[in-house]
Amino acid sequence: xxxxxxxxxxxALLFRRRAEEEMDAELRFHLEMQARKHREAGLAELxxxxxxxxxxxxxxxxxxxxxxxxxxxxxETLLQDVRYALRGFRRAPGFAAAAVAIIALGLGLNTxxxxxxxxxxxxPLAVRDPSSLYEFSWTLPNGRxxxxxxxxxxxxxxTSTAFAETLGFDMFFxxxxxHYLFGELVTGNYFTMLGGDAALGRTLTPDDAPAPxxxxxxxxxxxxxxxxxxxxxxxxxxxxxxxGYPLTVVGVAREGFPGIGDLPVDFWAPLTxxxxxxxxxxxxxxxxxxxxxxxRLRRGWSPSRTKASLAAWAHQYTADSPFAExxxxxxxxxxxxxxxxxxxxxxxxxSFLASFGLVLLVACANIxxxxxxxxxxxxxxxxxxxxxxxxxxRLIRQLLTESVLLAAAAAVVGFGISQATIGLAVRLLYATTxxxxxxxxxxxSLSPDVRVFAFMxxxxxxxxxxxxxxxxxxxxxxxxxxxARGEFTTDFRPSRLRHALVIAQVAVSALILISAAIxxxxxxxxxxxxxxxxxxxxxxxxxxxxxxxRVVQQLAADSLVQSVAAAGKVPFxxxxxxxxxxxxxxxxxxxxRFQMASPEYFAIFQVPLVRGRSFTADEAxxxxxxxxxxxxxxxxxxxxxxxxxRTFRISAPHGPGMxxxxxxxxxxxxxxxxxxxxxxxxxxTCIYFPTTLHSAGTVLLARVAGNGDAARQRLDASLARxxxxxxxxxxxxxxxxxxxxxxxRVVYWVSAALGAVALLxxxxxxxxxxxYLVAQRxxxxxxxVALGAGWGQVAGLVLKQSLRLAxxxxxxxxxxxLGLARILAALIPNIPNFDAAAFGVGMLLVFAASVCAAWMPxxxxxxxxxxxxxxxx
Amino acid sequence: xxxxxxxxxxxxxxxxxxxxxxxxxxxxxxxxxxxPGTLYGAITRMVERGWIRGVDSEDRxxxxxxxxxxxxxxxxxxxxxxxxxxxxxxxxxxx
Numbered sequence: 001x002x003x004x005x006x007x008x009x010x011x012a013l014l015f016r017r018r019a020e021e022e023m024d025a026e027l028r029f030h031l032e033m034q035a036r037k038h039r040e041a042g043l044a045e046l047x048x049x050x051x052x053x054x055x056x057x058x059x060x061x062x063x064x065x066x067x068x069x070x071x072x073x074x075x076e077t078l079l080q081d082v083r084y085a086l087r088g089f090r091r092a093p094g095f096a097a098a099a100v101a102i103i104a105l106g107l108g109l110n111t112x113x114x115x116x117x118x119x120x121x122x123x124p125l126a127v128r129d130p131s132s133l134y135e136f137s138w139t140l141p142n143g144r145x146x147x148x149x150x151x152x153x154x155x156x157x158x159t160s161t162a163f164a165e166t167l168g169f170d171m172f173f174x175x176x177x178x179h180y181l182f183g184e185l186v187t188g189n190y191f192t193m194l195g196g197d198a199a200l201g202r203t204l205t206p207d208d209a210p211a212p213x214x215x216x217x218x219x220x221x222x223x224x225x226x227x228x229x230x231x232x233x234x235x236x237x238x239x240x241x242x243x244g245y246p247l248t249v250v251g252v253a254r255e256g257f258p259g260i261g262d263l264p265v266d267f268w269a270p271l272t273x274x275x276x277x278x279x280x281x282x283x284x285x286x287x288x289x290x291x292x293x294x295x296r297l298r299r300g301w302s303p304s305r306t307k308a309s310l311a312a313w314a315h316q317y318t319a320d321s322p323f324a325e326x327x328x329x330x331x332x333x334x335x336x337x338x339x340x341x342x343x344x345x346x347x348x349x350x351s352f353l354a355s356f357g358l359v360l361l362v363a364c365a366n367i368x369x370x371x372x373x374x375x376x377x378x379x380x381x382x383x384x385x386x387x388x389x390x391x392x393x394r395l396i397r398q399l400l401t402e403s404v405l406l407a408a409a410a411a412v413v414g415f416g417i418s419q420a421t422i423g424l425a426v427r428l429l430y431a432t433t434x435x436x437x438x439x440x441x442x443x444x445s446l447s448p449d450v451r452v453f454a455f456m457x458x459x460x461x462x463x464x465x466x467x468x469x470x471x472x473x474x475x476x477x478x479x480x481x482x483x484a485r486g487e488f489t490t491d492f493r494p495s496r497l498r499h500a501l502v503i504a505q506v507a508v509s510a511l512i513l514i515s516a517a518i519x520x521x522x523x524x525x526x527x528x529x530x531x532x533x534x535x536x537x538x539x540x541x542x543x544x545x546x547x548x549x550r551v552v553q554q555l556a557a558d559s560l561v562q563s564v565a566a567a568g569k570v571p572f573x574x575x576x577x578x579x580x581x582x583x584x585x586x587x588x589x590x591x592x593r594f595q596m597a598s599p600e601y602f603a604i605f606q607v608p609l610v611r612g613r614s615f616t617a618d619e620a621x622x623x624x625x626x627x628x629x630x631x632x633x634x635x636x637x638x639x640x641x642x643x644x645x646r647t648f649r650i651s652a653p654h655g656p657g658m659x660x661x662x663x664x665x666x667x668x669x670x671x672x673x674x675x676x677x678x679x680x681x682x683x684x685t686c687i688y689f690p691t692t693l694h695s696a697g698t699v700l701l702a703r704v705a706g707n708g709d710a711a712r713q714r715l716d717a718s719l720a721r722x723x724x725x726x727x728x729x730x731x732x733x734x735x736x737x738x739x740x741x742x743x744x745r746v747v748y749w750v751s752a753a754l755g756a757v758a759l760l761x762x763x764x765x766x767x768x769x770x771x772y773l774v775a776q777r778x779x780x781x782x783x784x785v786a787l788g789a790g791w792g793q794v795a796g797l798v799l800k801q802s803l804r805l806a807x808x809x810x811x812x813x814x815x816x817x818l819g820l821a822r823i824l825a826a827l828i829p830n831i832p833n834f835d836a837a838a839f840g841v842g843m844l845l846v847f848a849a850s851v852c853a854a855w856m857p858x859x860x861x862x863x864x865x866x867x868x869x870x871x872x873x
Numbered sequence: 874x875x876x877x878x879x880x881x882x883x884x885x886x887x888x889x890x891x892x893x894x895x896x897x898x899x900x901x902x903x904x905x906x907x908x909p910g911t912l913y914g915a916i917t918r919m920v921e922r923g924w925i926r927g928v929d930s931e932d933r934x935x936x937x938x939x940x941x942x943x944x945x946x947x948x949x950x951x952x953x954x955x956x957x958x959x960x961x962x963x964x965x966x967x968x
Binding site: 022023026027029030034057061062070 | 892893896908909910911913915916921927
């Protein structure tokens with residue numbers, strides 16, 4: 001169709017009435033001319049007219065041919081169907097409102113979750129040519145991903161030709177002037193390669209990184225400048241103290257420049273400042289390799305070709321490395337969007353999308369049942385139209401038009417629901433995030449874009465087909481012969497389809513509710529586990545090394561502080577590091593986790609020593625070859641004897657954060673506790689090696705009196721006042737635990753909310769089916785009552801139907817939940833393959849809802865008056 | 874191009890006519906009587922294609938006239954038919 005054709009069709013549509021009038025006039029004239037011709041031939045007037053009409057044929061058919069010639073048939077039919085549908089909605093506003101509301105809820109929730117998915121995974125970064133940016137890393141024989149050290153990165157840039165240009169970055173989290181910020185150490189070409197301009201001052205250039213530690217400069221992001229530095233117009237030239245080092249702000253990046261990273265970046269500094277800001281003697285930060293390499297594909301090179309080149313480079317580069325450090329595979333991930341499409345990320349996002357999609361399915365099944373009931377009520381009309389020659393496809397199109405209008409209205413309302421849902425979710429996120437981490441919340445923009453609108457459109461179309469097509473197909477199958485005989489009964493009951501829809505709803509509800517129950521119990525399990533140590537009232541302080549001594553002195557003098565200890569890492573924050581040990585009397589080697597702990601550690605966390613003693617101050621200061629081991633470790637290394645007094649050899653490279661001796665003697669056995677990640681449960685092994693409050697790289701732990709959060713703030717304020725810049729981060733250990741548990745809680749809350757929505761929709765769907773059933777069987781129930789059936793028997797009839805549908809749906813849903821439970825068990829800790837209590841709770845909820853749904857219809861059935869129903873027959 | 878369309882274009886090539894007059898004219902020169910449905914359906918399609926257009930008229934008779942595009946279409950079609958006829962005659966003479 002050309003533009004001219006479209007213009008003609010639009011004109012024909014807009015001036016349709018005039019065209020019809022002209023056509024009518026023309027045809028009338030034609031008939032008159034024909035009649036006149038016959039009169040002139042000698043026929044009487046009446047006969048001439050009759051002959052003319054006979055020769056002309058059907059006027060209506062001629063008119064139809066003319067209309068077909070205009071090429072707007074389809075549009076005219078569509079307009080007719082729309083008007084007809086709107087008239088129908090005006091006659092049944094309750095049905096229309098309910099249908100729009102239910103579908104809008106499903107569409108709105110799905111659009112909300114898709115908006116988040118789009119913002120983090122699909123939306124291209126606002127950088128130059130994001131689709132050509134790829135992150136490179138290689139994997140080690142143990143399956144772990146290796147990130148480059150500064151030396152490896154420099155070698156890569158010098159020797160690899162896989163990328164057209166390469167940048168490196170290392171993200172870290174710190175506090176600056178009381179604000180938690182995400183910073184990135186970046187190569188000098190970062191901004192030029194990504195096309196990041198400055199809104200104020202300038203961005204970083206290669207001249208800013210001539211040699212390590214020589215150019216302490218920084219560029220702020222526009223968002224950080226706006227939200228955390230109050231859009232200070234004099235910010236350029238000011239100094240920001242980052243981890244004890246003053247960085248001069250040389251510029252603010254343009255608005256909307258996101259940088260590259262899994263989270264929005266607040267500031268950038270040269271990678272050559274890494275030793276000062278990330279490494280050095282600080283154990284928390286001196287990670288062996290953490291530079292992320294991002295390159296731009298060469299023109300004409302595909303990702304697979306680039307990956308092959310990188311694999312060849314990685315194998316050749318690590319050929320002479322020890323086996324444990326050889327590259328066995330390479331990873332090339334697109335960096336076009338905020339979150340790189342890692343398997344774990346996509347799996348988590350997909351499961352969320354699928355869960356929300358199930359709720360939309362339930363909503364569609366609900367409306368399909370309503371549409372079916374409505375269509376059944378129009379059987380007489382449909383039968384007559386089919387008998388008069390209407391094509392089935394024409395009727396189906398008309399019924400689908402109703403569905404399209406409902407879906408369109410639902411899409412508009414659903415968009416509003418999605419925006420409201422997103423707003424509510426963000427507010428809830430801010431309201432429930434532990435207070436000490438609120439400042440660190442850094443969300444990308446969740447505003448809708450073209451992809452979100454396209455998703456809404458696709459979802460609305462899918463919903464239309466799902467809830468509109470089946471009822472349309474079903475309703476246009478009435479028996480023509482019956483209609484031809486004038487028998488327009490409503491005997492045609494597609495109960496099988498209706499029941500199948502309800503069973504599907506019940507199954508999905510059961511699946512979601514059982515999943516929510518599984519997650520709830522996992523939450524309770526994780527949250528209720530005894531960590532074996534008292535974390536309440538303990539504050540963790542991440543100290544700047546040059547100021548450590550002053551901080552230790554101040555803490556010792558503070559009346560709020562009851563005791564101070566030091567540790568390699570704070571409990572609950574990630575897994576403990578590992579090394580290989582061998583008991584002296586055995587040849588067996590064991591991998592064991594370890595924690596550096598000062599003598600005060602056990603007292604501060606109230607971890608009892610069940611055998612032996614803790615470290616003395618001299619042992620801690622002198623790096624004596626002693627260790628305290630956990631009960632589980634004692635059982636593993638020394639199964640049949642008292643571990644105290646035994647020795648074991650340590651196979652681990654010496655270095656910061658590692659024990660400085662090759663052999664250790666066990667001086668005590670501590671009660672099992674959780675020093676590592678809370679999700680792993682009690683440490684399977686834990687060896688405590690001695691350290692001191694003054695050892696570089698350890699975190700300080702202070703037990704305080706009173707309310708932990710208030711104490712944290714007071715302590716933070718006093719240290720910031722007396723020793724500015726001394727504390728990088730300060731959190732209560734309880735807050736650290738809460739943050740570790742938070743994602744599990746979010747997953748549970750979301751699944752519980754979805755389960756509630758699905759259950760409510762299922763309840764209404766079940767109620768609709770049962771109400772229809774009672775209406776259909778009114779005569780039968782009337783007869784039963786007349787023959788002596790009691791209230792209980794009649795109500796039982798309805799209830800039995802409800803429970804039958806619920807039983808089948810629950811069985812199907814439970815089977816699906818069995819499979820889902822195994823997936824959850826593989827992804828989330830503390831979830832068994834089969835949690836009988838969770839299954840029981842989920843199924844019970846569904847059955848309870850089914851009984852509730854049957855309540856009103858049962859009452860209605862029980863109140864049926866047999867005299868009235870039989871008289872109406 | 875269908876026969877009715879060719880016949881209508883040929884009829885209008887002589888001058889403006891309304892639908893009934895076209896039918897009579899076509900019956901005279903081609904011996905074909907187009908039914909009203911065929912005639913008016915073709916007229917509507919040709920108006921849509923821009924080959925003919927209605928001429929404003931005071932009474933119910935609405936004459937149509939050939940447009941420049943319609944004239945070109947008729948010329949092309951007649952040239953094509955002419956080619957076919959000449960080829961057919963030539964071959965008939967040979968046999």
